[in-house]
Amino acid sequence: LGDVPRFNRVLIETTGLADPVPIVHTLMANTELRKAYRMQAVVTLVDAVAGERTLADQDVSRRQVALADELLIAKSDLVDEQSMARLEARLVEMNPSAPVRDGRNLSVAEIIPILSADNHYPLKGKAEDIEKWLGAGAQSEQSGEHHTGHGSSIQTFTLRLEQAMRLADVILFFQELVNYDPDKLLRVKGLVAVEGKLATPAVVHCIRDKVYPLLWLDEWPGDTAQTQLVFITDGIEKHEVEKILHDVCSQ
Template sequence: MSDSLPVTVLTGFLGSGKTTLLNHLLSHPDMGETAVLINEFGAVGLDHLLVQHVAEDIVLLQSGCLCCTVRGDMVNALRDLFLKRVKGEVPEFTRVVIETTGLADPAPIIHTLMTDPLLSSRYRLDGIVTTIDAANGAATLDNHDEAVKQAAMADRLLLTKTDIADYTAVEVLHARLRGLNPAAPLIRVVNGAVEPKDILDAGLFNDTDKIPDVHKWLNAEAYADLRRERDRKMGLDPDDHSHHHHDINRHDSRVQAFVFTRDEAVSWPALAFALELLISQRGENLLRIKGIVNARESAQPLAIHGVQHVFHPPAPLPGWPDDDHSTRIVFITRDLDRAVIGEMLDGVLGIADEKGL
């Protein structure tokens, strides 16, 4: 996985500032050797940045970015771009950014990266970056389930237009997004100005670290901290995992984000069976799963990643980054309570432990 090309998916609801953000990124020198797949060149105003046409629907910018217009299927666009790279028909690129349409569900793109034989061997998901309009974000989340899903699945949340939004409204939206997706860093952006380093390398692997950054990727502590904070506000015991939290009259009341942990090593066949059972029964409700597993059958930690019905094969990591060797699996679900998942996993793993599997 570490040898494949990282892919960043840039998503966000209509009018949330993706085009402005992309324009800023394309002019940044740190975006050199990046291939950017966009819907139309004209939509992002590339004329003043254009250096040369490399091939049909492909231009090379002065910053070093390679921009490719997606005329049809994203699968074909990624395949063609990689083949042109191999043949030397386009300059070498070391990462890809995909801009989606405002109404796009990011899940199919991730499915493609996981399941297409060519793409899954050449590309890997680095992260999902979602733009949220600070001025209209609350109303968008209230009225559009797609926007909630985009925010819930994100690895980075970019709060745009904060300069024209009401301060109190921004703070309320900030808190709401933190509740919806506690692990994603929330970055406030004005006029699309964001540093590439703040949104890239959001996955397990990057070019500099030999040992993957498990803590940064999962940020499991954020889920536990938010849960304890909510419990304290509601006068509940933070160590009692039987209660849950819901906000009424919102699309995001359907979404839960939490982490399943086990301190001791687990049976990988049992855990895999439990996850497969969960996916077969409630796959459409599993927006995203990612985790690190301490499996008794493996000397190395296993990274797992799934989106709805699609699950990536477990990837052995070169080692643990520190002394914390616990199993941590992050779940982002819709219309699926944490208690259901916890009881299933605990039940299957408990049976495996009893039988010494």
């Protein structure tokens, strides 16, 4: 094939039936790949014409949306405003932290920065990204729309803990969590108050059964210095997670 010209980025395009998690895991877990590549973002393209029906009928499509860092809507010019509004609302319900953009209104120059974001895998510990994620989770809870409806079991909820956790308990909690039912644990991100390091919160991030190494912020974003974790799950209820946490912290 000859010499391959130097390149800055690799885009992996999958079929509409592909689960992004195995690709993310491979890029994160393979030592040789990690020397040359750094995972940046999962971008899910949603068909405006077939989107609502596909999300209602296909489980993998709901997982693609729930795991995305960015959501782009295609073919928006082929649907009316009401249909577009319903689809956008559904996507926000399923993944409140991912921006929803109309692909028709984006130029290539605007899409490149989306694909160049450096704070997704793993989180770089940027306070603004954490605040955005936590804020989206809180807004979803306040709206009372934890479940996404249409027969879907995907939901978003926030777990808060006033007291600080021992570092050993943090590690054990996430080990127990990902072993509980990894296929139903889609994504977790947030901040943890750790004993002995109360001024510098730990950033936690996991997808399915993959827990990324803890990162530390220099200070707490916003006014609330307490553990806040936002979950996107597919059938795991909040009370189940609370029980795992209670059992770990009671040991």
